Amino acid sequence: MVKLLLIDGHAVFHRAYHALPPLTTSKGELVNAVFGFTSMLLRAISDIKPNYIAVAFDTAEPTFRHQEYTLYKAQRITAPQELHEQLPRVKQVVEALNIPIFELSGYEADDVIGTLVRQATENTRADLEVIIATGDRDTLQLVRPKVKVCAPGKSFSDVIYYDEKRVREKYGLDPGQLVDYKALAGDPSDNIPGVRGIGDVTATKLLQEFGNIEKLYHNLDKVDNERIRKMLEADAESAVLSKKLATIDTKVPIKLNLKEGVLSDYNKTAVTTLFEELEFKSLIPKLPGSPKKIPKSKPSLPEQQIGFFDGSKEQSIAVNEKTRELEKVLRETEDKGVLIDKEFLSELSVDINTQLEELEDKIYSTVGHEFNLNSPKQLSNVLYQELNLANSAVKKRKTHLATNEATLLLLLGSHPVIELMLNYRELFKLKSTYIDSLPPQIGSDGRIHTHYHTDATRTGRLSSKNPNLQNIPIRGDWGEKIRKIFIAPSRHQLLSADYNQIELRVMAHMSQDENLKEIFKRGEDVHTKTASQIFDKQVTAVSGQERRIAKMVNFGIMYGISPFGLARELQIDYEKAKEIIERYFEEFPRVKLWIGDTLREVYEKGFVETLGGFRRYVLELKSNNRIIRGAGERIAVNSPVQGTAADIIKEAMVKLNEELRIKNLETKMILQVHDELVFEVPEKELKKAVPMVKSVMETAFPLSVPLVVDLKIGKNWGEMKPYA
DSSP states (O other), rough: OOEEEEEEEHHHHHHHHHOOOOOOOOOOBOOOHHHHHHHHHHHHHHHHHHHHEEEOOOOHHHHHOHOOOOOTTTTOOOOOHHHHHTHHHHHHHHHTOOOOOOOOOOOHHHHHHHHHHHHHHHHTTEEEEEEOOOOOOGGGGGOOOHHHHHHEOOSTTTEEOOOOOEEEOSSSSOOOGGHHHHHHHBBTTTTTTTTTTHHHHHHHHHHEEEEEEHHHHHHHGGGOOOHHHHHHHHHHHHHHHHHHHHSSSOOOOOOGGGGGBTTTTTTTHHHHHHHHHHHHHHGGGSSOOOOOOOSSSSSSSOOOOOOOBBBBHHHHOOOOOHHHHHHHHHHHHHHHEEEHHHHHHHHHHHHHHHHHHHHHHHHHHHSSSSSTTTTTHHIIIIIIIOOOOOOOOOOSSSSSSSSHHHHHHHHHHHHHHHHHHOOOOOHHHIIIIIITTTEEEEEEEOOEOOOEEESSSTTTTEESSSSSOTTTTOOOHHHHHHHHHOOTTTTTEEEEEEEESSHHHHHHHTOOHHHHHHHHHHTOOHHHHHHHHHHHHHHHGOHHHHHHHHHHHHHHTTTTHHHHHHHHHHHHHHHHHHHHHHHHHHHHHHHHHHHHHHHHHHHHSSSEOOTOOOEOOOGGGSSSSSHHHHHHHHHHHHHHHHHHHHHHHHHHHHHHHHHHHHHTTOEEEEEEEEEEEEEEEGGGHHHHHHHHHHHHHHHHOOOOOOOOEEEEEEEESSOEOOOO
């Protein structure tokens, strides 16, 4: 059988990045994702032995799915900049191997692969077998005779080949039914809504009986369960949209030419030269057609073999003992999960739908007709063609003028529909991201078990997904309502332990500015005291507006804010903003010196480092573009501060877990959100657990200023009161 290997470039690229610690060449170039991708690519070639090969990539532009549904993948964590910066090198490796790259603006890599599969099976030789290598199970819908998907199993090293039989065994459905499954059950990872109230089991049973959603809706009267029938009726439009979002487009305007994908057609000398430049000496013997003997010259980068989906070996070598301890704590926190008030969540669903319907009616009344509010293209037509709203800053997209949040804010005040649309989108995002997506993720124990990542952010902060609990709103009526979903079980309380102004305390320690340190040592309100100093007033005379300005300056300094930026944020003139920043540095001179020292050091070393040893490479500083370099300088100043704050809470988590074990307490850590830890505490343990949590967190990391933890307690996360 002749084999065609189609590789989902972005999926493999992302896995490679997260499989390896930061690796740099002797010149300081970060190449861990490039090395990992190349290793995985060569391993796939070695294992599968294809005759032909091609790689598909996503593009940065929005796809047709974003045009159809504004919130498509809106909940995704932004990929680290260090990952994006390595993509050109990855493509350089693929091109050097003379492997054709397929990518097209407006389409995802899955669509490209789907189209190549269709062309390969319809128009080429009968003895051709297609194998799709990906970490994305969305492509399982493409499985058919002579088309398999190679994907990781429970562990990265457990590679599974999915044919039709294997798909049926795992999902109870044919490959082609998987899009209908997502139409009903939704897909939280892509923010596909599905039908509210329909979970995995119900979706599977319905499709086993009716085949697809078209037949299901044609025979809706045959659905015996009245509750399910009403849910299907209410969300029929969402089901149709969800299927459209989930379906891979197999008619992308590209063309497969097998002759261009012949694996052996590459310039070995050119590839070897590139690998030497990247210092991938250990990979040269693994090139197709190379002798298997490993040269004795010591490579600059690790020689350990990375499996096609397996970076765990390198990762275990690279991480230190503290990281392993943290991973253990995170897995225990995930396993415990957080209890959900399903009844209140259902009430919120009704409430938010009512408010959205009211907003929809107001918008339709304002513009004079109905349209799809979640379609950027249709909204663009209403705003710019029907209402003739114009602004020179509005950007042109592929098929229409922009309607994103930043653009709508520019247009705010020009027409009543703008404010209504902003309110609608904010509410709809809360509905889609939390109200609708949380129910399917509640386990049989009534709890949600998010997954924490230690390597998904540039700063070293933890992130979470499935669901992402890091971005749950804090302020506002709906922020409180959503947090009330998270509850304590009977005879327990939730304890929130939140580090007070931790980043400013870290900056005071790093800069060793005596004035800033004294504010924290005296336990004063840092923003009020800063306002009194930069506005030359007594603390008691500082107004709320002046404190707000001081708060903006305090945090803005850490992010490298300029007078222009401060003027824009506070809506004051440039000279006034410049004067405020100058006064700040007069009061806190060591902060300015620390910023200068940090920038000099990062230009010399290429990276900055937290107090816990986490390094962040700032490749932006190598750019010839002044704007990009400026962004790099802001990153260099902020990263040590924000990263050290992350170091502190990680250290606290490990120590708290150990202390809870030693004291044999039933108190459990159930959530970590930025600078806050949330615990589930038996009421009988409150007097023991609460002081212990505060003590451990405040002494977890030695600084020259005190760490302070604010404690709150309550039966749910939204209604908590200070612990006395």
